[in-house]
Amino acid sequence: xxxxxxxxxxxxxxxxAISFLSFLMLQWAPGxxxxxxxxxxxxxxxxxxxxxxxxxANRTFAARYVTWMGSLARGxxxxxxxxxxxxxxxxxxxxxxTLLLTGSSMILSWLMAVPLGIWSAARKGALLDRFFSFATSxxxxxPDLLLFLLLLLLAxxxxxxxxxxxxxxxxxxxxxxxKAGDVAIHFALPALxxxxxxxxxxxxxxxxxxxxxxxxxxxRAARGHGIPPWRLLWRYALPAxxxxxxxxxxxxxATMLSASLIVEVILSWPGLGPxxxxxxxxxxxxxxxxxxxxxxxxxxxxxxxxDVLLFASDPRIRVE
Amino acid sequence: xxxxxxxxxxxxxxxxxxxxxxxxxxxxxxxxxxxxRDFPYAPPTRIHFVDSxxxxxxxxxxxxxxxxSDSYGAYAVDxxxxxxIHFFVGGxxxxxxxxxxxxTHLFGVTAPGQISLMGTDGYGRDQFSRFLYGGQxxxxxxxIAAALSLLLGLAIGSLAGFxxxxxxxxxxxxxxxFMALPWLYLLFAVRAAMPLHIAQGQVFLLIVVVIGLIGWAxxxxxxxxxxxxxxxxxxxxxxxxxGASDFYLLRRHIxxxxxxxxxxxxxxxxxxxxLAEVTLSFLGLGIxxxxxxxxxxxxxxxxxxxxxxxxxMFLPAIILIPVFLGYSRIADAxxxxxxxxxx
Numbered sequence: 001x002x003x004x005x006x007x008x009x010x011x012x013x014x015x016x017a018i019s020f021l022s023f024l025m026l027q028w029a030p031g032x033x034x035x036x037x038x039x040x041x042x043x044x045x046x047x048x049x050x051x052x053x054x055x056x057a058n059r060t061f062a063a064r065y066v067t068w069m070g071s072l073a074r075g076x077x078x079x080x081x082x083x084x085x086x087x088x089x090x091x092x093x094x095x096x097x098t099l100l101l102t103g104s105s106m107i108l109s110w111l112m113a114v115p116l117g118i119w120s121a122a123r124k125g126a127l128l129d130r131f132f133s134f135a136t137s138x139x140x141x142x143p144d145l146l147l148f149l150l151l152l153l154l155a156x157x158x159x160x161x162x163x164x165x166x167x168x169x170x171x172x173x174x175x176x177x178x179k180a181g182d183v184a185i186h187f188a189l190p191a192l193x194x195x196x197x198x199x200x201x202x203x204x205x206x207x208x209x210x211x212x213x214x215x216x217x218x219x220r221a222a223r224g225h226g227i228p229p230w231r232l233l234w235r236y237a238l239p240a241x242x243x244x245x246x247x248x249x250x251x252x253x254a255t256m257l258s259a260s261l262i263v264e265v266i267l268s269w270p271g272l273g274p275x276x277x278x279x280x281x282x283x284x285x286x287x288x289x290x291x292x293x294x295x296x297x298x299x300x301x302x303x304x305x306x307d308v309l310l311f312a313s314d315p316r317i318r319v320e
Numbered sequence: 321x322x323x324x325x326x327x328x329x330x331x332x333x334x335x336x337x338x339x340x341x342x343x344x345x346x347x348x349x350x351x352x353x354x355x356x357r358d359f360p361y362a363p364p365t366r367i368h369f370v371d372s373x374x375x376x377x378x379x380x381x382x383x384x385x386x387x388x389s390d391s392y393g394a395y396a397v398d399x400x401x402x403x404x405i406h407f408f409v410g411g412x413x414x415x416x417x418x419x420x421x422x423x424t425h426l427f428g429v430t431a432p433g434q435i436s437l438m439g440t441d442g443y444g445r446d447q448f449s450r451f452l453y454g455g456q457x458x459x460x461x462x463x464i465a466a467a468l469s470l471l472l473g474l475a476i477g478s479l480a481g482f483x484x485x486x487x488x489x490x491x492x493x494x495x496x497x498f499m500a501l502p503w504l505y506l507l508f509a510v511r512a513a514m515p516l517h518i519a520q521g522q523v524f525l526l527i528v529v530v531i532g533l534i535g536w537a538x539x540x541x542x543x544x545x546x547x548x549x550x551x552x553x554x555x556x557x558x559x560x561x562x563g564a565s566d567f568y569l570l571r572r573h574i575x576x577x578x579x580x581x582x583x584x585x586x587x588x589x590x591x592x593x594x595l596a597e598v599t600l601s602f603l604g605l606g607i608x609x610x611x612x613x614x615x616x617x618x619x620x621x622x623x624x625x626x627x628x629x630x631x632x633m634f635l636p637a638i639i640l641i642p643v644f645l646g647y648s649r650i651a652d653a654x655x656x657x658x659x660x661x662x663x
Contacts, residue, residue, distance in 0.1 A: 011500075014496060014497060014500045015500075018497060018500060018501070021497070022509060025510070141591075141645040143640050144595070145595070145598060145602060146634070146640070149618075150634075156628045253502075254503065258504035258505065262504070262599060279512075280508060280605065281516070285512075292501065292505060296500050296501050298502075299500060
């Protein structure tokens with residue numbers, strides 16, 4: 001338990017440092033939100049000054065950081081200049097959408113990667129295995145951007161899927177099940193795209209981990225005892241190979257979140273990605289910091305979950 | 321070495337591609353900003369050997385386009401105009417590798433005809449030429465940023481590994497910070513701290529620095545590990561006993577052990593960083609018009625009518641697939657050669 005508590009504390013310290021550093025860095029950023037407003041001839045210099053004072057943009061760095069920390073404690077994360085509302089309520093629905101997308105495509109890609117990887121490892125060197133290794137290296141070489149654009153093209157050309165967004169315009173009139181179906185059909189393309197992006201790397205790792213275990217003496221012994229191959233693979237080899245895969249689970253969250261940023265922009269999924277791009281272009285500093293913090297929370301939480309799983313599955317770590 | 325022939329073939333093909341991009345001015349028939357407003361979104365030009373009368377010509381030729389009068393951006397082949405393709409023709413001025421001025425282009429057709437192997441964009445600019453010129457920016461961004469990342473990683477990793485103690489702790493905790501963010505979010509966060517609207521020349525520098533700065537943590541960690549184990553080797557301890565300075569030890573005995581890691585990391589980072597530039601420019605946070613980069617070539621696809629109607633706008637991204645495949649082949653071969661655990 002001590003191990004986990006230490007990891008948790010360390011993650012919190014990292015989050016704190018990230019908040020401070022991103023705050024500091026975006027202070028230096030030349031040209032703030034009000035700069036653009038000052039260029040606007042229809043907004044008087046006085047108005048800009050009043051707004052600056054209202055948002056506290058002219059106070060010292062330390063004062064602003066302390067205020068921001070206070071608002072972080074309330075879950076507000078400061079005020080968005082562009083929307084004029086606290087950042088927190090802007091972020092939560094977006095974060096939920098991003099989590100929905102990345103979470104389910106991660107489950108999808110793991111569900112594909114584990115059986116395929118085991119299959120491929122069990123027939124190492126066979127035609128099937130070589131086909132998989134060819135396919136994974138090809139898919140790895142396809143730029144994410146191109147894949148997502150092609151999915152968008154599919155949607156636009158065939159009309160089978162909606163070309164972006166999360167819900168249809170008549171969403172509010174639908175019954176509960178129709179709503180679920182509506183979200184599901186909007187969700188299909190981005191989730192599929194993300195799963196395809198993540199799959200090759202997972203497949204490679206599952207295969208590598210399984211091959212290593214399958215060479216171990218205890219597997220040969222088990223085979224000698226007449227354990228059927230199916231049971232051998234799933235009950236004997238897979239648990240032994242699971243350690244590196246659990247660590248990979250934590251790592252793959254980072255890849256997923258990055259890829260999700262692009263797919264959200266291209267297929268206009270209302271997640272954190274489009275919000276962040278808009279905030280960068282509008283110099284809406286607090287929103288940028290909020291998104292950065294949230295993405296880091298997801299990543300660190302993913303790593304913590306992986307740690308907990310490792311802790312549960314591997315007695316050696318518990319002894320340490 | 322097994323498969324060494326394919327390795328060299330891939331390496332030579334990849335080098336040839338880079339050379340074509342480096343000498344873009346020669347291989348591209350037009351300049352990157354030359355517009356031809358009469359032919360926006362013209363499809364790729366077909367090259368013919370047999371004319372409409374069934375006669376075979378040794379010199380390939382192309383037909384002219386006739387803009388269709390009933391719909392915008394639709395063209396019909398005008399087989400009455402033929403333009404033979406000439407090689408080593410004079411044309412627009414350019415600088416060979418940015419230094420020596422020249423006018424000779426590998427191929428071209430006489431003036432009213434336009435040969436555009438990859439079609440044209442909305443301003444009638446030749447996509448093939450823009451792809452080659454854009455490659456100069458995108459490839460250079462990837463290469464320089466990867467070198468920057470590795471240099472930083474090498475410096476930080478070897479300092480941390482060699483001196484250990486509080487310095488090691490501080491540097492590696494700093495690395496943890498960089499790895500606590502999904503890297504695209506990190507990239508955008510750093511980009512957000514930089515000015516949005518700056519001069520064309522500075523944008524390139526900015527992009528390279530931003531991309532290069534964020535990726536040092538992983539190589540630094542790998543290099544630290546190598547340095548840690550290398551500094552305990554007997555010959556290093558012996559050299560230290562003879563009074564060798566820290567710098568000498570690092571340069572002469574320890575850093576040579578990191579070359580394999582540097583090389584494999586380089587082949588892994590370059591495609592990743594090329595993609596980083598492409599992503600930034602695609603989203604309008606990188607290289608902008610009229611300068612071409614692979615990202616800004618693709619950014620037109622964000623409009624539905626371009627995406628749905630003009631398939632050749634996808635070509636720049638599709639050509640990236642074999643290039644990235646080449647890089648990954650080389651990375652695999654190097655990893656096998658150095659027996660690095662693949663990641």
